[in-house]
Amino acid sequence: MHRYNTKIMAAMSKTPPNDDAELTAQRELRHLTDTIQVMRDELEDMRATNAQAIQDAISDSRDEVRQLKDTAQALRDEMDKIRADNDAAVQEAIAANHGEIVILRETAQALRDEMDNLVFERNEAVQAAIAEGNAEILQLKATAQALRDELELARFEKDEEVQKAVSQANSEIAELKETAGTLRDELETVTGRYENRIQDLQRDHRDENKHLHETISELRDMLEKRPETA
Numbered sequence: 001m002h003r004y005n006t007k008i009m010a011a012m013s014k015t016p017p018n019d020d021a022e023l024t025a026q027r028e029l030r031h032l033t034d035t036i037q038v039m040r041d042e043l044e045d046m047r048a049t050n051a052q053a054i055q056d057a058i059s060d061s062r063d064e065v066r067q068l069k070d071t072a073q074a075l076r077d078e079m080d081k082i083r084a085d086n087d088a089a090v091q092e093a094i095a096a097n098h099g100e101i102v103i104l105r106e107t108a109q110a111l112r113d114e115m116d117n118l119v120f121e122r123n124e125a126v127q128a129a130i131a132e133g134n135a136e137i138l139q140l141k142a143t144a145q146a147l148r149d150e151l152e153l154a155r156f157e158k159d160e161e162v163q164k165a166v167s168q169a170n171s172e173i174a175e176l177k178e179t180a181g182t183l184r185d186e187l188e189t190v191t192g193r194y195e196n197r198i199q200d201l202q203r204d205h206r207d208e209n210k211h212l213h214e215t216i217s218e219l220r221d222m223l224e225k226r227p228e229t230a
Contacts, residue, residue, distance in 0.1 A: 032223070039219055050208060057201045064194050075187055079180050086176045093169040100165075104158040111151045118144065 122140045 036223070043216070046212060050212065053208075054205055057205065061198050061201060064197070068191060068194050071190065072187055075183050079183065082176055082180060086173060089172060090169055093165055096165065100158065100162060104155070107154065107158075108151070111147070111154070115144070115147055115151075118147065 122144065
């Protein structure tokens with residue numbers, strides 16, 4: 001606005017004092033016309049500059065929105081990959097647990113067979129060693145009990161390993177879910193930040209238009225008061 005006032009005063013200062021009222025009026029009219037033209041040129045420049053600034057702001061906003069969409073898509077892809085990896089890990093854990101269960105069953109069956117053989121052999125030994133006394137019979141019974149205890153211990157250890165594998169898989173699933181929630185929160189934060197920036201650009205645009213209208217109104221008031229001063 002100061003630049004406009006300077007040009008107006010410069011144009012007005014070119015009007016020399018003259019006793020001839022008509023000549024003075026013509027000069028005054030010519031100076032006013034030049035002043036109006038200068039104001040129109042400046043107003044056109046401001047409009048062009050303002051329009052370009054608005055276009056640049058809109059372009060920047062579109063670029064940011066597009067980047068935000070790309071980021072959201074990348075996060076979705078990453079989350080899908082995490083889900084796929086998680087599902088694969090769960091399936092692998094289930095397969096591993098299933099394999100361990102099969103091995104455990106085979107081991108148990110082998111122990112049963114071995115026990116059956118031992119019982120059979122023991123019976124034969126008992127029949128063959130009846131004459132040798134009850135001491136050897138008690139020893140065979142102790143051996144059988146030890147085998148039973150070892151079998152139960154093996155079963156317990158295998159069951160504990162299966163439970164541990166399942167618990168670990170559940171912990172990994174919970175951790176992946178927490179990571180997905182964190183990514184979702186970050187996406188919402190970024191979205192809010194860019195929406196606020198777009199609103200700031202729109203508010204600046206409205207303020208600039210308001211300032212331009214106020215400047216035009218002040219210039220009009222000065223033009224309307226000029227003849228009264230002359």
